[in-house]
Amino acid sequence: MTRLDISKLDVLSLLRFDACTRCGECTATCPTGGEAQDEEMVTPRGKILRLREFYKAQYGLRARLLGPKAVPEEALRELSRRAYECTICGQCRAVCPAHLDTIPMWENMREFLVSNGLGPMPEHQQIVKSIENYDNPWMQPRAQRSRWARRLEEDVKVKDSLKEHSEVLYFVGCTAAYDPNIRAMALDTATVLSRAGVDFGTLGNEEGCCGSTLLRTGLLEQARGMAERNIERFERAAPSVILTSCAGCYKTLRQDYPKVGKLPAEVVHITTFVDDLLRSGRLVPTKRVEGTVTFHDPCHLGRHNLLYEEPRRILRSIPGLKLVEMDRNREEARCCGAGGGVKTAFPDLAARISAMRVGDAERTGADILTTSCPFCYQSLRSSVEKGGSKLRMTDLMELLRSSL
Amino acid sequence: MPEGGYLSERARLYVPFFLGVLLMSAVILLLPYDTVYVRDRAYLHAFLVTVVLCTAVFLLGTLHNVLFWMRGKGLVRSPEGRLLGLLWRAARLLLSKAFARALAVFARDALYLSKLRDRSLSRWFMHLMILGGFLLMFALDLLVTLCMDILGYGPMIEEGGWAKLLFRDLGFEVAGAMMLAGLTIAAVRRFVLRPKIVRTELPDAASIVFLLAVVLGGFVLEGMGIAGGIDGHTQDVEYSFLGYAMSLALPASSGDWYDAAWLVHGVMSALLIAYIPFSKLFHMVATPVAIELEGLASKEGTA
Numbered sequence: 001m002t003r004l005d006i007s008k009l010d011v012l013s014l015l016r017f018d019a020c021t022r023c024g025e026c027t028a029t030c031p032t033g034g035e036a037q038d039e040e041m042v043t044p045r046g047k048i049l050r051l052r053e054f055y056k057a058q059y060g061l062r063a064r065l066l067g068p069k070a071v072p073e074e075a076l077r078e079l080s081r082r083a084y085e086c087t088i089c090g091q092c093r094a095v096c097p098a099h100l101d102t103i104p105m106w107e108n109m110r111e112f113l114v115s116n117g118l119g120p121m122p123e124h125q126q127i128v129k130s131i132e133n134y135d136n137p138w139m140q141p142r143a144q145r146s147r148w149a150r151r152l153e154e155d156v157k158v159k160d161s162l163k164e165h166s167e168v169l170y171f172v173g174c175t176a177a178y179d180p181n182i183r184a185m186a187l188d189t190a191t192v193l194s195r196a197g198v199d200f201g202t203l204g205n206e207e208g209c210c211g212s213t214l215l216r217t218g219l220l221e222q223a224r225g226m227a228e229r230n231i232e233r234f235e236r237a238a239p240s241v242i243l244t245s246c247a248g249c250y251k252t253l254r255q256d257y258p259k260v261g262k263l264p265a266e267v268v269h270i271t272t273f274v275d276d277l278l279r280s281g282r283l284v285p286t287k288r289v290e291g292t293v294t295f296h297d298p299c300h301l302g303r304h305n306l307l308y309e310e311p312r313r314i315l316r317s318i319p320g321l322k323l324v325e326m327d328r329n330r331e332e333a334r335c336c337g338a339g340g341g342v343k344t345a346f347p348d349l350a351a352r353i354s355a356m357r358v359g360d361a362e363r364t365g366a367d368i369l370t371t372s373c374p375f376c377y378q379s380l381r382s383s384v385e386k387g388g389s390k391l392r393m394t395d396l397m398e399l400l401r402s403s404l
Numbered sequence: 405m406p407e408g409g410y411l412s413e414r415a416r417l418y419v420p421f422f423l424g425v426l427l428m429s430a431v432i433l434l435l436p437y438d439t440v441y442v443r444d445r446a447y448l449h450a451f452l453v454t455v456v457l458c459t460a461v462f463l464l465g466t467l468h469n470v471l472f473w474m475r476g477k478g479l480v481r482s483p484e485g486r487l488l489g490l491l492w493r494a495a496r497l498l499l500s501k502a503f504a505r506a507l508a509v510f511a512r513d514a515l516y517l518s519k520l521r522d523r524s525l526s527r528w529f530m531h532l533m534i535l536g537g538f539l540l541m542f543a544l545d546l547l548v549t550l551c552m553d554i555l556g557y558g559p560m561i562e563e564g565g566w567a568k569l570l571f572r573d574l575g576f577e578v579a580g581a582m583m584l585a586g587l588t589i590a591a592v593r594r595f596v597l598r599p600k601i602v603r604t605e606l607p608d609a610a611s612i613v614f615l616l617a618v619v620l621g622g623f624v625l626e627g628m629g630i631a632g633g634i635d636g637h638t639q640d641v642e643y644s645f646l647g648y649a650m651s652l653a654l655p656a657s658s659g660d661w662y663d664a665a666w667l668v669h670g671v672m673s674a675l676l677i678a679y680i681p682f683s684k685l686f687h688m689v690a691t692p693v694a695i696e697l698e699g700l701a702s703k704e705g706t707a
Contacts, residue, residue, distance in 0.1 A: 006475065006476070007475075007476075007477060007479065008477050009476050009477060010476045010477040010478070011473050011474060011476035011477070011478075011486075012476075012694075012697065013476065014472065014473040014475075014476045015473045015690060015693060015694055015697070016694055018469060018473070018686055018687065018690035019687055019690035019691040019693070019694035019695075020687065021684075021687045021691060022603065022608065022684055022687075023527075023601070024600075024601030024602055024603055025523060025524075025601065027600075027601050028600070028601050040603065045603070059472065059475075060472075061465070061468055061682070095523060096519070097517065097519045097520035097523065097527075098687070098691045098694060098695065099513055099519060099694070099695045099698045099699065100694060100698065101698050108477075
């Protein structure tokens with residue numbers, strides 16, 4: 001009988017599993033378990049109880065007295081599949097009456113699954129290989145990472161921060177750099193920075209994947225190498241601020257990188273940075289952008305980093321634009337369905353969740369749906385198009401750039 | 405293979421632990437208990453032995469669970485050594501500025517249940533009644549034991565004494581009534597209303613039924629004492645309002661069974677304590693610890 005290796009479950013996770021009161025508050029609002037599938041096993045409570053049952057059967061008091069019990073392989077595979085259906089959106093943390101910080105708990109559960117040969121999902125393997133071979137999840141050559149910048153207007157200058165010092169280092173992120181549908185996000189961000197007279201640059205083709213995908217799927221060791229290499233590049237560039245426009249990169253650089261090494265500068269998300277520029281008067285939107293807009297809070301920006309007001313202040317600063325809120329906003333915002341590797345491994349599930357979020361947006365009566373995360377953008381735009389919604393999907397920087 | 409120091413770490417944890425258990429057992433067994441209501445000392449001794457055993461099981465079970473947490477990621481030496489390190493850090497916290505913050509977190513999130521209040525008033529009330537009743541009863545138990553068995557404080561012992569009426573009669577009655585109210589709501593919610601988020605398996609049902617049986621048993625016992633005119637139940641019995649109401653439905657002869665009922669109630673209460681580490685009720689221990697750790701760890705609310 002093979003015993004589960006519990007050495008990767010951290011102390012706090014083990015404590016949190018016991019601290020779960022089984023109240024079920026998390027089951028109703030869990031986007032994957034409660035809302036999209038009505039499947040208890042996918043909900044936070046379901047996963048906790050099942051995992052506890054398994055490790056207690058092998059390490060609990062009864063196991064110590066009477067010997068460990070085998071856990072059927074198919075039951076373990078089922079738990080793993082269900083655990084990977086979680087988008088790690090953190091909605092369960094927001095509602096948990098026991099104040100359990102569930103986000104690191106789910107990430108740690110995946111690390112445990114990986115260490116026991118139960119994760120990640122086969123569908124993730126291609127992305128993992130791509131990151132290992134190409135330094136990005138999109139199987140694109142390294143040499144094309146900075147190609148997006150060719151489409152910039154002539155007056156927008158982007159420095160190569162490794163050759164020429166810049167105050168601000170813009171960490172573009174793989175999705176905005178490579179995905180032709182998202183590239184506008186990088187272009188708009190660079191344009192906004194340029195209009196504000198910010199001294200900024202990028203790592204060019206040297207920028208490596210932040211490793212977020214690896215971290216969220218439990219591949220911590222692999223992600224560590226990516227983090228070390230990027231930190232070394234940051235040190236060489238020596239900026240004052242590391243700026244990201246991707247919510248996933250932001251979470252990774254800000255929360256995960258400090259566990260690997262010291263960063264030479266503060267990590268700031270574009271919404272915070274631009275909000276400061278607007279408030280200091282360095283950036284003044286003047287052109288009217290007519291429409292009613294609703295903002296989707298990316299989980300990595302909102303619940304994971306508590307950035308709620310900055311994007312809203314930016315939207316309010318744009319003349320002509322009217323901001324309306326979805327019923328579920330800020331800490332209660334519904335996930336877009338793309339996070340935690342769900343879109344890769346379970347695209348149908350991701351699409352169902354995303355369609356629910358688009359429904360939330362449609363009910364506001366808005367004609368523009370905006371966000372500040374390339375993954376949310378991708379996911380929501382796909383649902384808007386497939387569902388024939390009249391909403392126009394935009395990135396926040398696109399709206400701001402239009403008003404400059 | 406454990407490194408050197410493994411045995412010393414275990415000794416440094418287990419020796420004080422077992423000495424503490426022995427000391428507590430000695431205190432429980434050696435207190436005079438001159439003023440307990442039960443008349444037959446054999447019942448009292450049976451109860452005390454059960455309490456000692458059950459409390460020891462509770463402590464051992466809790467230690468076993470806590471040591472299991474300590475086996476988590478990054479273990480270098482022994483779980484016992486890691487626990488000792490954490491206990492040392494907790495002790496240092498007591499002397500630091502962070503202690504005030506820790507207390508505030510505990511009061512707001514673990515006792516007042518702030519988050520639950522924001523999400524559901526009815527569930528918040530239910531939990532507050534159970535938790536509040538339990539804590540009030542525990543505090544009253546300590547106070548009454550101190551006053552009666554150590555200080556020999558007259559007004560707490562004498563029939564009709566102000567402290568007896570206020571704490572032993574009314575106080576325990578209020579605490580029991582709080583628990584009864586909370587548990588009744590919990591039972592109705594779980595077994596009658598059955599909202600979708602509630603998942604009822606045998607351990608969930610057993611926990612509520614067991615708790616209800618213990619609390620209701622307390623009122624029945626009080627009613628038997630009043631109906632049978634047992635010592636300590638003859639004056640101003642209205643202070644024990646629910647017990648008094650119960651006594652109206654009981655015959656005077658029920659007093660004959662008082663000692664046996666007292667033992668059953670006491671043993672059930674003790675068994676409940678022993679059951680905690682091995683049941684879902686262990687969240688009573690783990691959740692406050694988690695709340696405290698999450699509260700102290702969250703500086704900016706980052707994950």
